[in-house]
Amino acid sequence: MLNESLNMNLSEKINHLITTLPELKWDISEIRKKQTSSDFHWFSPILKQQLAHVQVDAVVCPKNIEELKTLIRHAVHDQIPLTVRGGGTGNYGQSLPLHGGIVIDFTAFNQILSFDQSNAVVHTQAGIRLKVLEDYCIEQGYELRCKPSTFKIATLGGFFAGGFGGIGSINYGPLNAIGNILSLRLLTIEEQPKIIELNALQAAEYAHSYGTTGIVLDFHLSLAPHLNWHECVLTFPKFAQAFQCAEMIANDPALGKKEIAVFSSGIERYYDHLKAYIQPGDATILSIIEHKYLNTLQCIVEKFQGKICFQQTSQQAEQSKFSILDYCWNHATLAVLKHDKNFTYLQTAYSIGSELSQLERITEKCGSDQIIQHVEMIRNAHGQVACSGLPILAYQNPQQLQQIMKYHEEAGVRINDPHTIYVADGHHSKQLNPNIIIYKQQNDPHHLLNIGKLSSSI
Ligand SMILES: Cc1cc2nc3c(=O)[nH]c(=O)nc-3n(C[C@H](O)[C@H](O)[C@H](O)COP(=O)(O)OP(=O)(O)OC[C@H]3O[C@@H](n4cnc5c(N)ncnc54)[C@H](O)[C@@H]3O)c2cc1C
Structure with a gap:
């Protein structure tokens, strides 16, 4: 049975496999194939063009490990590319099969x-x-x-x-x-x-x-x-005040928080649920703190000439169906793109201690009408408070995008490029951890799993 497929092309092999394994839940409807041939890579005008050709041949949704193993055994024998898909929300075409083949919908593994x-x-x-x-x-x-x-x-x-x-x-x-x-x-x-x-x-x-x-x-x-969280939107006349306030909240070892994002002015135009509360031209912080620190936050914000312009408990957020989480991380970029498709973004990492001067220098170089600064406060893998940036850019063309990246690099900001499909090129070092190549070789010796994503050669 297995040898029948040896002289077939990819599409014939997949059709053959579908008939060989009828007990698996296959979906070859055009609508599902089209849906799984895309994710959120369209945030990047570069990837949008580059991945337009991607075509899934079939989607399968295995229910358990035995079904998955059976699928893999046949795919290895027939040399059929496999790509796993979860929610399909990736930004770099991660779940898109560059060389076609079968997409494994993994959402039935949900126990x-x-x-x-x-x-x-x-x-x-x-x-x-x-x-x-x-x-x-x-x-x-x-x-x-x-x-x-x-x-x-x-x-x-x-x-x-x-x-x-x-x-x-x-x-x-x-x-x-x-x-x-x-x-x-x-x-x-x-x-x-x-x-x-x-x-x-x-x-x-x-x-x-x-x-x-x-x-x-x-x-x-x-x-x-699980703590008692409170969502607060803070506004400030100047970006520097917002940034310094965010830094203070982020660095405080005792003040309970779980989200701090800083935005330069301009973002308020795209925040449909918040624009009534934010004065045009103000810089904004979206924050989630422990409810008991609300008064403390008020004092900190005043120290930086800011104010709390909107607040709600997490229960209110749940009931109202609006949470400030809808506007943080790459949802901020999404909010802008919903209004205007001529924007894109970068992923940046600033030098600890020099973040504000780097951000100000880049805004000056780009022009404040061309860039909305967006910084997420995190602890990095070494435990230091660090700024992970997702600046939102008015996009003109690939050369202008390169120029903006150059401004960042000249200011000492590292770029984790979101406009590439390769793991290696997406990292600011442009290098793969060599162990990943070893794991790939060991665990996928036939090179069938999500082919062509590690670097331009693997
Ligand atoms: C609006 C927006 C906001 C975002 N915000 C964030 C954010 O805050 N932080 C962040 O990190 N990312 C963010 N992202 C990117 C993305 O949503 C996340 O990385 C998300 O966690 C991807 O999960 P997914 O299930 O959708 O993965 P998918 O897109 O389905 O897959 C992502 C990759 O994981 C692989 N994969 C999936 N399941 C498995 C598995 N079981 N075994 C092996 N490989 C697997 C796929 O092959 C693919 O390469 C955002 C994206 C958008 C569009």
Whole structure:
């Protein structure tokens, strides 16, 4: 049976596989193929053009490990490319199969396997949506240590393989900071797929490799206590005041918080739910602090000539269906793009201690009508408070984008380029961790998993 497919082209092989494995849940409808041939790479005008040709041949949604192993065995034999997809919210075309083939919809792997209340650890399958996971944890008194602003749709596996950090990273760093993930299990892409267990240090190395090094099955995740959170929008006449205020809140070791984002003026035009509260021309902070620090926050904000212009409890946010999380991280870029498609963004990392001068220098170079500064306060993987930037740019053409990147580099700002499909080029070093190449070789020796994403040659 297996040998019948040897002389077929890719499309014939896939059709053959669909008839060979009718027990699997396949979807070859045009609508589903079109949907899975895209993600949120269109935030980048460069990637939008580059990935326009991508065409998924078939989507399959395995229900359990046995089905997944069967699929892999056949795909390896027939040399069919496989690409895993979680929520499909990636920004760099991570879940798009550059060479066609089968997309594995992983969202049926959505079970919470166990919960260790006394140690605040959850064991969960990788295809679970982060909101579903967090809602469950909240019932037990805990919450996720960090989550992307796409948490309602994104899966844990997709966040691990395609993302970085987000809400909560001001306390716990990016997802791959050692200790957030205690262990994980992944499945190799071989004639006889193997389950490999990775410890915390190994897991950290596999993060953000775009699902090229194995299919993650499940995680043991360490959780944070669920606290009484309060959302506050702060405004300031000047960007420097907003930045310094954000820095003070971020650095304070005692003031409980889980989100601090600073924006230069201009963003208020795109914040439909908040524009009535923000004076045009003001700089803004979106923050989430522990409710008991509201008065303390008021004092801090006044110190920097700012004011709290909007606030709500997290319960009010839940009821009103509007949360400031809808405007932080790359949801800020999305809010702008909803109004005007002629914008794009960058991902930047500033030098600790020189952030404000770097930001001001770049705004001056670009022109304040060309760039909206957006800085997320985080703890980096070394525990330092750092600024992760997502500046929003009025896009003209590729040369202008390069010029803006050059302004950043000249100011000493590192760029993690969101306009490339390659893991290597997306990192400011333009290099891959050499171990990733070894893991790829070991776990996917036939090079079938999300082909062509590590670098232009792998
Ligand atoms: C508006 C917006 C806001 C965003 N905000 C943030 C943010 O705050 N922080 C952040 O880090 N990112 C952010 N992102 C990027 C993205 O949403 C996140 O990285 C998200 O976590 C991806 O999850 P997903 O399930 O949608 O992954 P997908 O897009 O489906 O997949 C991402 C990658 O993971 C791989 N993958 C998925 N599941 C598995 C698995 N089980 N095993 C192996 N590989 C797997 C895929 O092959 C792909 O390479 C944002 C994107 C948008 C559009």
